[in-house]
Amino acid sequence: MTHVEESTRTPLMQERSAVRGWSGVVALAFGTFTVVTSEMLPVGLLTPMGDSLRVPEGVAGLTLTIAGLVAAVSSPLLISVSGRLDRRVVLCALMAVLVIGNLGAAWAPGFGVMVVARVLVGIGMGGVWAIAAGLAVRLVPAKSVGAATSLVFSGIAVASVLGIPAGTYAGALAGWRAAFVAAAGLALVVLIALAVLLPRLPAEQAVPLGGLMRLSGNARVRTGLIVVGFVVTGHFAAYTYVRPVLEDVSGAGAGAISTLLLVYGVAGVAGNFISGAGAARSPRRTLLVIGAVMAGTLALLPVVGGSLLVAGVLMAVWGLAYGGVSVSTQTWILASAPEAREGASSLFVGVFNGAIALGALLGGLVADGTGITAVMWLGAALAVGAVVAAATGRAPADG
CATH class of the missing domain: 1.20.1250.20 (MFS general substrate transporter like domains)
Incomplete structure (x- = not known):
């Protein structure tokens, strides 16, 4: 215009x-x-x-x-x-x-x-x-x-x-x-x-396919996709099996678990908007906080989650953190390739959904091989990986 x-x-x-x-x-x-x-x-x-x-x-x-x-x-x-x-x-x-x-x-x-x-x-x-x-x-x-x-x-x-x-x-x-x-x-x-x-x-x-492959060579885009891979895989490795974990750790019944998951979900909606505002200013700082909070929450749940009240608090904090993952990582990706937003978004969606499938698979293997609560340790370790990747990789400039 x-x-x-x-x-x-x-x-x-x-x-x-x-x-x-x-x-x-x-x-x-x-x-x-x-x-x-x-x-x-x-x-x-x-x-x-x-x-x-x-x-x-x-x-x-x-x-x-x-x-x-x-x-x-x-x-x-x-x-x-x-x-x-x-x-x-x-x-x-x-x-x-x-x-x-x-x-x-x-x-x-x-x-x-x-x-x-x-x-x-x-x-x-x-x-x-x-x-x-x-x-x-x-x-x-x-x-x-x-x-x-x-x-x-x-x-x-x-x-x-x-x-x-x-x-x-x-x-x-x-x-x-x-x-x-x-x-x-x-x-x-x-x-x-x-x-x-x-x-x-x-x-x-x-956006030809060759252009998409070249986008993956963009250091900022590549770092963002690595962060997505770590944090989403870690989340779904743990969250896919959250019901049996809560049953094992806190003795929660079906009704209590439904309430805990609702608490998690409502907190996730709030986290989406809180992190969206933070990511608009600095995607790196926002994701560093998200990854650190997720790692700590997942590590603590098997240890101190025996009380339903404590488990509820931890589920709320987990939801608050993970609720901001989608908007924060998407903001990182779009800011990294403003000239090719759709191509970068398509790579983001591909990695995100692949990580969902991989997380569920890895969580199942660990649950069967080591024990159900071990999926929380796996999720925490992968969240730490996301923090390391976000801290050491190339990131878009702060807004």
Whole structure:
């Protein structure tokens, strides 16, 4: 926009533009909420899913792994293949894929169809996350980018608090297939909201696969991806098995564990916004604090978590810290490659989802081989690795 054009914009025009920009940010937040809820939905539905599809719970659990791995691989490919297409059109197309994937999961007569459906969910999830992550900067004024980015990523934190429990509750009331139908309906509503509320968003530049590989050679981007790998792997190595850990350490029953996880989730939402503000000023300092707090909390839980009150405090602190991981690491990545935000975001989403799968795998191996509480020590050690990487690697300049 030229200076003359800027000077001729009336306050009413500027106000309408701001309202539409923030409306688009809210739609993107609902988008991230929907894709993460869709990805994680099987967590609370494994037993009825396995019974209905006639597979063991361990095999049914692969539906989560499949979606995560597909998202990890597909997000960089989708950014490259979509070229210069309008990002509003691409987001709507990916939400349509998510609708089909969730409906396919609801209909699945056997495990093979379920796998295909979860592949579609992984494609939709990886693409929406990669694109949405870098759009806040294009929708709001520069002074509001940090808050808008936090709002987009709040969808991820809120999904862990409301999305998965709501899906589990729907499954208990109407059957596990109804939970996937509900997810499909939500994805359709978000598709319509994105189409209506987002402005045209032409791609800033095409991102060929070779360009993505060159981005990984950027020292700041590479350090950010290493930090993501350590902290997310550590978190999911521990969090995947948090229920049996709490049962073993504190003797918590099902009701108490539900309360502790709710406390964790609510703290995570708060952590998202607190860390978003901090990361806008200094991603390195924010992630150093997050990694150190996570390491200390995970190390302490098996030692002093015998009391439900102490366990609750530690779960709240853990949630507060991890709730800021997504927005802080994404801020690091975007600040490291401002000229190639979508390409950098696609690498970020790939590493993030790969780390989720790796963390669950490593945690399972350690739990089976050493004991369930050992997963907390593993998570703490990997969080320390994140601190070391953030402290010694190249970081973007402070804001």
